[in-house]
Amino acid sequence: MREKIMYLLAAAGIGLVTWTLYKVWFVLPKEANVAAYQILYFHVPAAFTAFTGFFTALVLSGLYLGTGNLRYDALAAGVVEVALAFASINLITGMIWARYAWGIWWTWDARLTSMLTCWLIYAGYLILRRAIDEPTQRARLSAFLAILGCVDVGFVYKSIEWFRTQHPSPVLSIRSGGGMGPGMETPIYWNWLAMLCLGTVLVMVRMRQEEISREIDSLRRLAHAY
Amino acid sequence: MEPREFQFVFAGFVVAWLIVMIYALTLGLRERRLRKELDRVRKMVEKR
Numbered sequence: 325m326r327e328k329i330m331y332l333l334a335a336a337g338i339g340l341v342t343w344t345l346y347k348v349w350f351v352l353p354k355e356a357n358v359a360a361y362q363i364l365y366f367h368v369p370a371a372f373t374a375f376t377g378f379f380t381a382l383v384l385s386g387l388y389l390g391t392g393n394l395r396y397d398a399l400a401a402g403v404v405e406v407a408l409a410f411a412s413i414n415l416i417t418g419m420i421w422a423r424y425a426w427g428i429w430w431t432w433d434a435r436l437t438s439m440l441t442c443w444l445i446y447a448g449y450l451i452l453r454r455a456i457d458e459p460t461q462r463a464r465l466s467a468f469l470a471i472l473g474c475v476d477v478g479f480v481y482k483s484i485e486w487f488r489t490q491h492p493s494p495v496l497s498i499r500s501g502g503g504m505g506p507g508m509e510t511p512i513y514w515n516w517l518a519m520l521c522l523g524t525v526l527v528m529v530r531m532r533q534e535e536i537s538r539e540i541d542s543l544r545r546l547a548h549a550y
Numbered sequence: 551m552e553p554r555e556f557q558f559v560f561a562g563f564v565v566a567w568l569i570v571m572i573y574a575l576t577l578g579l580r581e582r583r584l585r586k587e588l589d590r591v592r593k594m595v596e597k598r
Contacts, residue, residue: 357551359558366566409573416569417562424558522570529577536584543591547598 326532330525337521344511344518356508363421368496369515370413371439373523375477377407378446382474385467397463400470401453402530406523408446415443426490434483435491442480445473 348356348365355361384400387393418436419429430436449469456462484493495504496512551559 359551359555359562362559363562366562370566406573409569413566413569416565420558420562420565424555526574526577529574529581533577533581533584536581536588540584540588540591543588543595547591547595 326528330528333521333528334525337518337525340514340518340521344514347514348511352508352511359424360421361504361508363417363424365511365515367414367417367421368512369519370410370417372516373519374407374411374414375481376520377403377410377523378442378470378474378477381407381470385470388463389467392460394459394463397459397466398534399527399531401450401466402527402534404446404449404470405530406526408443408450409526410519410523411439411443411446415439431490433489433491434487435480435489438476438480438483442473442476445469445476449473 344365348362381400381404384396384403388396388400418439422431423429449466452469453462453466456465483489484491496509497504
């Protein structure tokens with residue numbers, strides 16, 4: 325059943341990306357046929373997907389701290405790993421966009437710096453997990469770091485409103501931006517949905533590996549008990 | 551689309567999907583390693 329859901333989600337994700345690419349290249353007005361827009365159709369959904377993952381990890385970490393159930397911790401770790409991949413896409417496509425639009429790869433403004441900090445916090449989360457062997461201590465410290473990381477996610481989101489940044493101000497209508505033409509925003513949300521589908525598949529694969537690891541651990545304990 | 555524009559769009563698309571591919575590949579390799587380890591431990595338990 326789980327395998328079927330995974331294949332279905334993967335097919336839905338690939339189908340949505342293909343459909344969005346078709347819309348972006350062949351249906352949208354000519355104004356959208358420039359690098360500034362087309363990179364945006366990956367850059368923004370990647371950030372939304374990463375933030376969705378980080379927020380999910382926050383909820384799961386809270387659930388772990390509340391219940392002490394290590395399954396929530398394992399799921400949070402899987403979600404953070406996948407979200408970090410999408411955060412990397414966001415950062416690198418952002419750098420390519422910056423090189424195109426500003427002529428530079430990077431600038432230390434509030435949005436870019438806080439996003440890099442966010443990436444480093446969650447990379448630190450994964451490094452921390454490798455450094456601690458004791459499962460309960462690892463889960464507790466990771467949960468605190470996931471909560472701290474989510475504070476930075478909020479800062480990243482609001483930074484373009486709070487500070488005068490080189491990064492563009494909000495352009496999406498959901499943030500009262502209105503900087504994009506009619507119909508040109510929609511592919512961003514479809515790509516977000518596509519990335520969420522693919523991200524969910526990756527988390528499910530990651531969870532399957534977690535189950536195999538647990539089985540290996542229990543078999544090892546059994547072997548030592550003889 | 552002008553060649554300069556296309557270069558940036560192409561680079562953006564390639565980077566985005568390359569990261570997903572590399573991550574998926576890493577997951578695949580990790581799963582293969584785990585399954586091998588599982589088989590090895592299972593055999594070890596059966597021997598005992």
